[in-house]
Ligand SMILES: [Zn+2]
């Protein structure tokens with residue numbers, strides 16, 4: 001994703017409205033490696049700007065995804081996550097708390113695939129499942145809950 005200033009210019013160039021709500025979302029997403037869902041981002045934004053609507057969050061995320069500034073990541077359970085890191089990478093998710101991290105997989109573009117049956121331009125999107133460092137910690141210190149994300 002480009003910087004908030006560049007995105008503001010890009011939105012204007014496309015004739016899209018720039019509002020303080022959208023600029024707040026640009027700022028919250030800038031360098032964000034938490035892979036937030038739309039709802040998680042909405043709650044974070046509402047802390048700073050109580051009037052913001054979930055609809056505005058979805059609209060802005062969709063516009064950014066359409067412009068190629070944001071990747072929508074399906075992690076196999078729960079809602080889609082949004083990722084301003086558009087570089088070539090994959091994900092690992094904690095099955096207990098839903099934390100998602102970026103991982104880099106060598107050889108992902110050279111996997112042997114059978115059964116493509118004519119599908120072209122196939123892009124791998126790999127999601128590894130496991131437990132994050134907090135959830136893998138032995139009891140009783142383990143009280144990580146999804147709300148922390
Ligand atoms: Zn976890």
Ligand SMILES: [Zn+2]
Pocket residue numbers: 035083085089090091101102
């Ligand atoms: Zn990512």
